[in-house]
């Protein structure tokens with residue numbers, strides 16, 4: 585900016601002018617995205633318009649270019665919505681998620697795909713998998729691990745029986761609140777509803793503030809919020825989306841015991857995602873039940889200096905899958921070093937399945 589405006593009218597005039605420019609530029613961008621879609625359709629009528637690796641690159645570039653005063657995450661969120669709207673011009677993406685409406689998984693789905701996506705609540709994790717497998721939804725969103733409470737076993741188990749690929753990940757900071765309805769007597773709260781994971785995340789806070797309230801576990805935080813609506817002596821622990829959906833009042837905010845409480849969600853789909861430059865790969869490996877099996881499995885990763893980000897064990901359900909390990913590591917399966925490691929692991933394992941390579945969560 586060269587000349588500094590001095591009064592309110594001048595500033596507002598300048599803002600109107602800038603808004604006109606922004607509007608024109610967004611429309612131009614949307615025209616470009618439409619043309620990309622036309623080119624893609626010409627090359628292949630069944631093409632998928634959504635490109636996770638390209639979107640991750642766009643967002644990373646915006647964050648790197650941003651000089652403030654808005655912080656980079658905020659700026660990336662705005663661009664996330666612009667991309668979401670551009671993509672919806674062609675065909676809105678349908679995303680199945682672990683419902684009901686108002687859950688953190690829905691929040692994760694909208695954070696990843698933007699508000700122009702159509703989000704479809706499912707009653708269980710395996711239903712999310714089935715909906716995407718059947719083609720009724722383009723993608724699915726399921727929770728996989730929480731920093732306080734650990735792994736979501738249903739999700740790992742669903743991958744064992746499914747051909748779904750992992751197309752992305754999204755990490756959400758989880759803030760839990762104590763919510764009441766307008767007719768709850770706040771001095772008479774004798775019962776608290778929530779999902780068991782949320783109770784576990786707020787255990788110390790509840791022990792300190794509501795030691796004698798009955799804790800009633802329910803299927804989701806959103807369900808907890810719904811129940812509170814009609815009970816004058818109950819409260820719910822849930823997040824912002826559920827609070828807004830059921831119009832509840834927060835009597836205590838951010839009551840999670842750990843300030844860094846976050847949950848990682850996976851995006852599942854039918855797509856193999858090309859390299860974005862900063863990627864992760866998830867595999868599931870069955871090892872024979874013999875001494876040193878885990879060492880044999882991990883040794884090639886160590887030798888090739890591949891950074892493991894997660895290792896989980898699940899009991900196998902068949903004879904072949906003696907020990908089943910879920911491993912996440914940095915790198916893409918088309919990277920020659922990763923290819924070499926996977927080849928070595930394949931020789932040592934009873935079975936190896938690559939669940940997908942995908943961009944590391946940006947937002």
Ligand SMILES: C=C(O[C@@H]1C=C(C(=O)O)C=C[C@H]1O)C(=O)O
Nearest residue numbers: 617620633634635638639667670
């Ligand atoms: C425009 C494209 O298609 C979609 C829209 C994008 C965008 O608006 O920037 C990015 C990736 C795709 O999801 C593209 O592939 O470049």
